[in-house]
Amino acid sequence: MSEQNPSSANGTTNSAGPSRRIFLKTSALAAAAMQLSSTGSLHAAGKDEIKVGVVGCGGRGSGATRDSLEADPGVKILAMADVFADRLKSNLDSQKTRFPDRVDVPAERQFIGFDGYKKLLECDLDYVIFATPPYFRAEQVEAAVQAGKHVFMEKPIGVDPVACKRIMAAGDLAAEKKLTVVTGTQRRHEDCYIEMIKRVRDGALGEILGGQVYWNQGQLWYKTKQEGWNDLEWMLKDWVSWRWLSGDHYVEQHVHNIDVMNWFKDGHPVRAVGSGGRAHRVTGDQYDYFAVDYEFADGSHFASYARQVNGCANAVEERVFGTKGQSYSTSNRAEIKGANEWKFRRAKKDFVSPYVQEHIDLIASIREGKGLNEARRIAESTLTAIMGREACYTGRAITWDEMMKSDMKLGPSETITWDIAAPEVKVPVAGTA
Numbered sequence: 001m002s003e004q005n006p007s008s009a010n011g012t013t014n015s016a017g018p019s020r021r022i023f024l025k026t027s028a029l030a031a032a033a034m035q036l037s038s039t040g041s042l043h044a045a046g047k048d049e050i051k052v053g054v055v056g057c058g059g060r061g062s063g064a065t066r067d068s069l070e071a072d073p074g075v076k077i078l079a080m081a082d083v084f085a086d087r088l089k090s091n092l093d094s095q096k097t098r099f100p101d102r103v104d105v106p107a108e109r110q111f112i113g114f115d116g117y118k119k120l121l122e123c124d125l126d127y128v129i130f131a132t133p134p135y136f137r138a139e140q141v142e143a144a145v146q147a148g149k150h151v152f153m154e155k156p157i158g159v160d161p162v163a164c165k166r167i168m169a170a171g172d173l174a175a176e177k178k179l180t181v182v183t184g185t186q187r188r189h190e191d192c193y194i195e196m197i198k199r200v201r202d203g204a205l206g207e208i209l210g211g212q213v214y215w216n217q218g219q220l221w222y223k224t225k226q227e228g229w230n231d232l233e234w235m236l237k238d239w240v241s242w243r244w245l246s247g248d249h250y251v252e253q254h255v256h257n258i259d260v261m262n263w264f265k266d267g268h269p270v271r272a273v274g275s276g277g278r279a280h281r282v283t284g285d286q287y288d289y290f291a292v293d294y295e296f297a298d299g300s301h302f303a304s305y306a307r308q309v310n311g312c313a314n315a316v317e318e319r320v321f322g323t324k325g326q327s328y329s330t331s332n333r334a335e336i337k338g339a340n341e342w343k344f345r346r347a348k349k350d351f352v353s354p355y356v357q358e359h360i361d362l363i364a365s366i367r368e369g370k371g372l373n374e375a376r377r378i379a380e381s382t383l384t385a386i387m388g389r390e391a392c393y394t395g396r397a398i399t400w401d402e403m404m405k406s407d408m409k410l411g412p413s414e415t416i417t418w419d420i421a422a423p424e425v426k427v428p429v430a431g432t433a
């Protein structure tokens, strides 16, 4: 709901093309897996059926439910949770219309409320999709891993350093338990990005000297308080405007491009300096624009820009410079210029939405017992974004070590209840902290 990604807003997929191709591909996989399981030799393989639950049934939760159904004919949606009954019903109704035989969520497996996810985790499920506002991610995913479920979790995975460290620990536990954890940074599952990074690893850019990453767009949707909504209901419906729920748009959206930066560098920066401000917003407590200079341990620098202001130049992309050339990437497009010229090409018929591919990869990992685990990587990318955000809020140079030691936790310190009041709107002023 929050992201107007150039190629696929809300994870909308090109349904007719990819589905048919994917079904053929996964049917063959399922058949192979069944054959293997008849010999009793493959961990979790032979699982023709993949039982899925969904926590957070809004825009992306509904998109991810559909993506998982499109990814594999064995997927059955068996449980759903949301704090609002109408959101759950809307996701359920729309999936049932499209996939009537593969969506079976009777009243006893519909869970409403803040602890709905706990009840959902008691159900017999293979994997659970988490698409609630980022504030809730760490608590919910931690519980899922403890309950032995495989995980698909949307990005970002938290709004503060405490959440990032919880996800790192949950990822470690998932690795011990051989559970799969895939995250909604779909560029990591997109063919043009995968091919580009492979070339970069093979030396196409030479030594990486630095780059620029952007998520500049117009004003995002927001909701003003309606009659009958208390503060919490309002904030939850307007979550993209509130720092404690979203992490600010710098973290919430730009984490995608920051994750690509970290992917190029195969690590994370050690220091950030930045500036930003708020001039246009009418609700919440976030900034409108950010500019951050990230420094890596090898001395390379990346500039990062994120803006949500109407009438300005927009860009959602990355540029990286090396001793042998430069790369350009955005959804569905990647190229390298210089000594090793290359442009990504693919026949239209071969397109598979990266939002669907994430679930294909996740399901293959469950079936084959591969333990694909993206938890630490997305926790590091989210923490990188938080480091940049804090550099802008405070005006100070913020280091990675400082973030790793930080006990900063946004939002209510106590368990969430419906009577929580909206925080006093205090927009950070750099140079005063």
Ligand SMILES: NC(=O)c1ccc[n+]([C@@H]2O[C@H](COP(=O)([O-])OP(=O)(O)OC[C@H]3O[C@@H](n4cnc5c(N)ncnc54)[C@H](O)[C@@H]3O)[C@@H](O)[C@H]2O)c1
Binding pocket: 001, 002, 003, 005, 010, 011, 055, 056, 057, 058, 059, 060, 061, 081, 082, 083, 084, 087, 088, 113, 114, 116, 117, 131, 132, 133, 134, 136, 154, 155, 156, 184, 185, 186, 236, 237, 239, 252
């Ligand atoms: N990968 C992508 O390209 C992409 C695109 C859009 C959104 N997202 C991410 O997906 C997540 C959800 O975003 P969205 O756009 O779907 O928002 P949304 O507001 O449309 O949906 C959020 C849903 O979560 C529910 N919810 C809120 N708190 C909950 C709780 N504690 N327990 C259960 N349900 C709860 C809400 O009622 C709502 O239905 C965010 O982390 C966002 O950053 C990712």
